[in-house]
Amino acid sequence: MFMTNREIDREEFKKVMSWMRSHNRQGAVHSDGLRAGHKLGDSAENGGLVEYFFGKDGKLRLQHDKFVQFLRDLRDEMLSLEFAHYDYKVQGTISAKDFALTMVASADMKHLNKLLDRVDDLDNVPRLRNMRITIDEFKSFAELRRKLQSFSLALFSFGQVNGLLTRKDLQRAASQVCGISLTDNVIEIIFHLFDTNRDGSLSASEFVRVLQKRERDIAQPTEAGMLSFLSCCGDCRKTYSIARLLS
Template identity: 30%
Template sequence: MLPVPLTIYLLWSYQDYRDRLLNSISQRLNLDLDEDSIFYKLGSSGLITFSDYIFLLTVLSTSRRHFEIAFRMFDLNGDGDVDCEEFEKVAALIRQQSSIGSRHRDHANTGNTFKGINSALTTYFFGPQLNQKLTIEKFLDFQHQLQKEILSLEFQRKQPDENGRITEADFAELLLAYAGYPAKKKARMLKRVKKTFRDHGVGITKDDYLKFFHFLNNINDVDTALTFYHIAGASIDQPTLRHVARTVAHVDLSPHVINVVFTIFDENMDGQLSNREFVAVMKNRLLRGLEKPKDTGFVKLMYSLIKCARDTKPAILDF
């Protein structure tokens, strides 16, 4: 099989990955990106393993706050840094719990040694000798860069015009990419967007796009915030969505973006988004196809962290 760039992995859904690449534990990175790119840094570090891939996929769809909690969990001795040994211990624990991890252990028995490979990720985090410490700043910066680069690549694939804008329909396609809708329903939603903005579309900038996905990464906190407003499960109108984005995710979504989002998701056209129309779907999309937590220990872990964080500290108070 030809080497596949890491970026392509991440643009695939989990299902694609599993279908195409389950039998190949690691792939050479093969990238042509500028030196500042996180992929360049990862690529010069060696191999991307399957557990790296699962980890990166999870990193992509986790809010900064939950990522901070995950870091504290990796720090077993509580000294504020994570060393390679701590990282490996937690990673091994995760692999034990995960059915994919178990399958890979089976591979290890048949000669494909899984343990002991210096993966691109461990080398990036801990240096070539694996003796450096990982700080919370480096961990968070890594997440920020990875999210920004992947989202930029996704945006770029829609070929923005000379003003750097993609059409409302392109934006809708990106949003619906991993939402798991039946093809018929997806087509109906896209048709609605095309029709609404056919004659007076103004397009979506990359900044709009990045902001909106930052908002989506906080969708679990948004859901919690709506609980605090005593309107969980109830419908929200455009000003409420804008307000919640500002107070919970700290992003200022433009009225145009919000209008497009309502056009996409307001199935019954009552001017309101119900929980079922929007929040529930977007929580699912966040997982990029990783909807079976039993397959992936790390995702299961993030789920329990998110639940734990929700129980102890309401997002709306998190300023």
């Protein structure tokens, strides 16, 4: 929707938001603009996030690079908030079990119980029971989900060539194809969950299916999240940090 000069004005931006609202599942039901007990009125549409991008008078133009960086920062902060949810003691790390839960949380219901049993089984594996995952490891895995299409192609290619998908194959695919380094700790947790018959080979189809579902579940609320920003903009006038807009 950006113009040829890679800029967009306030009215164009608001049209995009309006289109997103009309195509959002909840927005389609609440066509009157009501959302979570609030009505999205003109004061909200012209406050907060819109004011941050376009200024109080609405005359600034949103540069493509600024918007892309905003989305990157937003995603990064959302990941930080998710990590902090599990790191409630502010240790700077989370348990292998909590990390495993974030990995399987979006699995289809018909597969979820089986995966949750594997998560619980982490307590019975000494080398995994006390393992801790850092925020950098957490974010690297999240970045891998974003590059899932190319990553999954690499995984299946490795599997076709070798007949097996070993730990080294998984690390090599992530590094060579996606430029992402997965630590040995992350690899061990993945294999505990997705090496279903414990033969040292990853069950790639199950692994990819769960990651795809997680990324889809993130993508849909992204539209809703942008609309929620607009809905709460009237309360976000003192500061425009992403954390403030998320609160």
